[in-house]
Amino acid sequence: MNADQPRTITPDDLPEVITRYLTAHNARDAATAVTLLTDDATVLDDGKSYQGAIAIEQWLNRATSEFTYTTRLTNAQEIDTSHYIATHHLEGDFPGGTIDLRFQFTLRDGLIEHLAIEA
Secondary structure, three states: OOOOOOEEEOHHHOOHHHHHHHHHHHOOOHHHHHOOEEEEEEEEEOOEEEEOHHHHHHHHHHHHHOOOEEEEEEEEEEEEOOEEEEEEEEEEOOOOOEEEEEEEEEEEOOEEEEEEEEO
């Protein structure tokens, strides 16, 4: 499949590891979320990079407690069997009040190797 042409899929068609990660992330359960990452995982969010379980767990705890918000999965796409995009609509008390975020996942050996979150 051409990387330039993601294929829209249903949220139920996302790999289980991504669904479990998003559930933990939305529940603000950083301890569970990091168990779904490779040992050398990286997360890119808000222009900053976090690598490894400790740094990512600290980022998750900070990111999920900074503001109060609701999130709704609005779109899911498959680029290939290792690359997926899950778009979420957030509403809350953060600057601007609403935003659509693209969670771009790279998988390796059944776990999340890389996550980039972009508006």
